[in-house]
Amino acid sequence: MTNENMNTAASTETQPSATADPTSEPLVEQSISVDNTSDRTTVDGETVIRSKDLDVFYGETQALQSVSLEIPENQVTAMIGPSGCGKSTFLRCINRMNDLIDVARIDGELTFDGKNVYDEDVDPVALRRRIGMVFQHPNPFPKSIYDNVAYGLRIQNRDVDMDAVVEESLKKAALWDEVKDRLDESALDLSGGQQQRLCIARAIAVDPQVVLMDEPASALDPIATSKIEDLIEDLAEEYTVVIVTHNMQQAARISDTTAVFLTGGELVEFDDTDKIFEDPESQRVEDYITGKFG
Amino acid sequence: MATPEQGIDWAGDTGQVSRLRGVAFEVTCLAAVAFALVSVLVLLLYVSADALRPFSADPGWHLVFFLTLVVPSVSAALFYYRRDEPAGEVAYATTGLPVVGVLGAAVFAVVLDIELVTAVEMFALLVSALVAAGIIAAHARYRPRAAAERMAVLFGAPVVTILGVPPAEVTMALNAALSALGLSIEFGVRLLSLREVILLTPVVPLQWIMVALSLTVPVGAVLGGYVARVRANPRAGLAFVGGAVAVSALAPLVGPVVGIGATGWILLVTFCLLPVAVYVEGVIRRREGIAGLTFPLILVGGVVLGALLADLFGFAPPDPWLDWSFLTSAHSRTPAEAGFYPPIVGSVMMLIVIALSTFPVGVGAAIYLEEYAPDSGLAGKFITLVEINIGNLAGVPSVVYGLLGLALFIRVLTMPTGAVMVGGLAIGILILPIVIISAQEAIRAVPDSHREAAYGMGATRWQTTRSVVLPQAIPGILTGTILAVGRAIGETAPLLMIGAASSVRLAPSGFFDQLPAMPRQIFAWSTNLEPEIRHGVLAAGVVTLLVVLLIMNGTAILIRNKYQREV
Numbered sequence: 001m002t003n004e005n006m007n008t009a010a011s012t013e014t015q016p017s018a019t020a021d022p023t024s025e026p027l028v029e030q031s032i033s034v035d036n037t038s039d040r041t042t043v044d045g046e047t048v049i050r051s052k053d054l055d056v057f058y059g060e061t062q063a064l065q066s067v068s069l070e071i072p073e074n075q076v077t078a079m080i081g082p083s084g085c086g087k088s089t090f091l092r093c094i095n096r097m098n099d100l101i102d103v104a105r106i107d108g109e110l111t112f113d114g115k116n117v118y119d120e121d122v123d124p125v126a127l128r129r130r131i132g133m134v135f136q137h138p139n140p141f142p143k144s145i146y147d148n149v150a151y152g153l154r155i156q157n158r159d160v161d162m163d164a165v166v167e168e169s170l171k172k173a174a175l176w177d178e179v180k181d182r183l184d185e186s187a188l189d190l191s192g193g194q195q196q197r198l199c200i201a202r203a204i205a206v207d208p209q210v211v212l213m214d215e216p217a218s219a220l221d222p223i224a225t226s227k228i229e230d231l232i233e234d235l236a237e238e239y240t241v242v243i244v245t246h247n248m249q250q251a252a253r254i255s256d257t258t259a260v261f262l263t264g265g266e267l268v269e270f271d272d273t274d275k276i277f278e279d280p281e282s283q284r285v286e287d288y289i290t291g292k293f294g
Numbered sequence: 295m296a297t298p299e300q301g302i303d304w305a306g307d308t309g310q311v312s313r314l315r316g317v318a319f320e321v322t323c324l325a326a327v328a329f330a331l332v333s334v335l336v337l338l339l340y341v342s343a344d345a346l347r348p349f350s351a352d353p354g355w356h357l358v359f360f361l362t363l364v365v366p367s368v369s370a371a372l373f374y375y376r377r378d379e380p381a382g383e384v385a386y387a388t389t390g391l392p393v394v395g396v397l398g399a400a401v402f403a404v405v406l407d408i409e410l411v412t413a414v415e416m417f418a419l420l421v422s423a424l425v426a427a428g429i430i431a432a433h434a435r436y437r438p439r440a441a442a443e444r445m446a447v448l449f450g451a452p453v454v455t456i457l458g459v460p461p462a463e464v465t466m467a468l469n470a471a472l473s474a475l476g477l478s479i480e481f482g483v484r485l486l487s488l489r490e491v492i493l494l495t496p497v498v499p500l501q502w503i504m505v506a507l508s509l510t511v512p513v514g515a516v517l518g519g520y521v522a523r524v525r526a527n528p529r530a531g532l533a534f535v536g537g538a539v540a541v542s543a544l545a546p547l548v549g550p551v552v553g554i555g556a557t558g559w560i561l562l563v564t565f566c567l568l569p570v571a572v573y574v575e576g577v578i579r580r581r582e583g584i585a586g587l588t589f590p591l592i593l594v595g596g597v598v599l600g601a602l603l604a605d606l607f608g609f610a611p612p613d614p615w616l617d618w619s620f621l622t623s624a625h626s627r628t629p630a631e632a633g634f635y636p637p638i639v640g641s642v643m644m645l646i647v648i649a650l651s652t653f654p655v656g657v658g659a660a661i662y663l664e665e666y667a668p669d670s671g672l673a674g675k676f677i678t679l680v681e682i683n684i685g686n687l688a689g690v691p692s693v694v695y696g697l698l699g700l701a702l703f704i705r706v707l708t709m710p711t712g713a714v715m716v717g718g719l720a721i722g723i724l725i726l727p728i729v730i731i732s733a734q735e736a737i738r739a740v741p742d743s744h745r746e747a748a749y750g751m752g753a754t755r756w757q758t759t760r761s762v763v764l765p766q767a768i769p770g771i772l773t774g775t776i777l778a779v780g781r782a783i784g785e786t787a788p789l790l791m792i793g794a795a796s797s798v799r800l801a802p803s804g805f806f807d808q809l810p811a812m813p814r815q816i817f818a819w820s821t822n823l824e825p826e827i828r829h830g831v832l833a834a835g836v837v838t839l840l841v842v843l844l845i846m847n848g849t850a851i852l853i854r855n856k857y858q859r860e861v
Contacts, residue, residue, distance in 0.1 A: 093471065095750065097746070097750060101747075102668060102669055102671070102674070103670055103672035125753070126752070127752075128749065128751065128752035129752030130752075132750070133750035133751075135746060135750070137743060139741070139747045140747075141748075141762060141768060142744075142765075143765075151761070152751045152752065153749065155752070155753045155754075155757045156752065157763065198745070202747075203751070206752070213456055272527075
């Protein structure tokens with residue numbers, strides 16, 4: 001199998017992106033693709049997560065093929081594509097959730113703040129404390145609302161004013177007004193949309209740098225979805241948000257940058273969202289976006 | 295629809311699909327259910343009739359109790375069911391709570407009676423534990439940052455206050471080892487613990503005062519704290535504690551009059567009166583189902599009135615084999631005097647050994663297999679093999695486990711033949727696979743999405759297991775364990791193999807005493823020469839054993855229901 005979107009590698013940036021000079025970002029524009037696939041791997045903005053030739057295998061099956069891209073800081077980056085295209089797999093590589101699957105094998109490089117997260121000296125638990133995650137189905141613990149939000153602070157033994165952080169996180173997740181009088185009640189009594197906002201509050205309570213979201217609205221009704229979408233746009237002011245979604249309109253509405261994965265785990269196009277949706281370089285991306293397949 | 299229209303083959307007489315085989319299948323299944331239910335029911339009725347001998351009473355006695363007890367209670371139950379469902383729940387709880395409380399009090403009375411733990415030991419242990427907890431709490435408060443020091447205090451404080459430095463057992467083992475080596479040195483110097491100092495005090499208060507201090511006061515304080523919290527009124531809590539102390543202080547007056555002694559009164563207050571008081575307070579505060587509170591009164595009133603009337607008319611009550619003297623005396627050659635007390639105590643003590651030995655090991659194994667063990671590669675294959683063989687071990691006949699117990703505990707570890715400890719450990723190994731499997735199932739039932747959420751928050755595997763998996767799995771684990779233990783106390787074959795005595799006169803007062811067990815005693819009675827023992831006394835024993843099992847299974851079901859309501 002040939003890697004159609006094989007990129008000539010951008011020079012590895014080893015210093016943390018927070019101190020990196022944005023003008024020094026190498027933009028590689030020489031195309032070697034055969035399928036008029038864009039070979040762009042960067043967009044404007046300071047890079048916080050960079051993958052280079054990332055391959056993921058589940059046993060014999062290859063889930064990602066040589067994916068290279070750079071996710072900009074404090075923006076919303078969307079990953080779209082049909083089922084089984086590897087977008088969730090990519091997301092789970094970032095915080096090493098794939099480590100929990102015995103048969104998963106990862107080749108290539110994925111750096112966060114300039115450090116390869118698959119280096120030997122990286123503790124995945126410590127890494128996940130910097131990168132929050134929100135899942136497809138709302139998964140609050142069967143504990144009280146308060147205990148759900150405080151969970152991360154407790155397991156990390158953070159010496160903070162717990163009440164204040166819980167309140168602030170719930171406010172950021174636009175849930176405070178709905179639950180402030182019943183923080184002691186079970187989180188399972190909330191509606192699906194409220195549960196998902198609670199999960200977001202839980203994720204941001206420990207003040208991560210990046211929030212990963214794996215189809216956070218796919219199990220919700222349209223009204224709850226629009227609340228989550230508003231919330232995601234607000235979150236991008238403080239956090240780098242990477243969101244996987246099935247819903248192309250959603251990606252178009254909320255993201256600044258979009259990565260399109262297509263069948264077989266290849267990254268076909270990565271660019272500003274406007275560019276992807278208005279004038280994609282690849283014919284396959286255009287077909288997918290206009291609904292001809294996928 | 296006599297004549298179907300042309301071309302329609304899905305209506306009319308000819309347009310029906312045959313259901314004959316389906317109906318036949320359904321009837322067969324129903325017959326199987328009916329057969330199983332009826333055979334169990336007949337067995338139970340047969341045994342209960344032998345044990346309780348209801349027909350030895352005058353028909354008039356039955357009539358009186360039918361009118362005073364059955365009719366009022368059944369009509370009350372119907373009223374709750376039809377008109378006032380919350381009252382039905384209240385009636386159920388206010389009737390059940392005292393029963394459970396009396397059982398708890400009875401267990402403690404037996405513990406004190408056989409001197410498994412004496413009142414002064416209980417008191418000394420409680421005081422020392424409180425002092426240790428105080429030291430730990432004070433350290434956590436004044437030096438919250440010193441983590442290593444905290445660990446030292448956490449382990450050190452109980453050693454100093456409860457065990458002594460070094461613990462007496464360590465000194466004994468050391469001296470035994472030294473004398474085994476042929477050395478005549480003895481370590482006699484050790485710092486006595488607070489507990490041992492209290493035990494050495496020559497003057498001790500009366501038994502009931504010590505029981506009140508070590509049981510009623512803590513229970514009263516906990517329940518009082520609860521009352522204060524739900525009423526949002528500290529005075530209500532204080533009033534509750536004050537009431538508890540006042541009722542306890544009546545012990546030397548009331549106890550002997552009622553016939554249970556001062557200590558019995560204290561136990562009854564602690565386990566029965568205080569919890570019931572808290573529950574009744576809650577019902578009245580919520581003003582829901584207050585009518586249900588009358589149900590226990592109806593029951594007690596019915597029994598008292600029935601007894602009075604039967605006495606008045608001269609109706610003879612039944613003479614059951616299963617009566618108070620049966621539950622409180624030991625086996626005798628005279629059927630009327632034969633009792634079941636030592637086997638009940640022995641079985642309960644064995645149950646404690648079984649629970650304490652299997653629960654930690656079984657749950658630990660299940661946690662490892664579900665949460666930690668690799669599930670792929672060569673190691674994963676090995677783990678699968680282990681799991682399959684745990685399933686196989688659950689099917690090994692109990693007589694084989696008895697043989698294992700004989701070889702391991704009596705021959706190799708030289709424990710006394712037929713001791714409580716040996717029986718408990720042998721049967722513990724027998725149910726270990728069942729405990730592991732049911733705990734595994736409970737752990738597996740925790741949704742993976744909760745584990746993912748915890749890992750995604752940066753929880754370690756241990757934090758995920760402790761704070762997410764176990765809290766959700768514990769009710770299922772407890773249910774499985776209780777059912778397995780219930781199965782275990784009926785086991786007879788291992789007891790025969792480890793040489794448990796057929797009849798023991800005295801209830802064991804330690805875990806290395808001779809084990810009298812309920813099924814072993816029943817087996818012995820089945821070959822007794824006296825026909826009345828073979829039929830009547832044996833049946834009474836069987837019913838007692840079944841009631842104990844019923845209580846355990848009921849507890850398991852209650853735990854499961856509570857858990858299902860919460861999730």
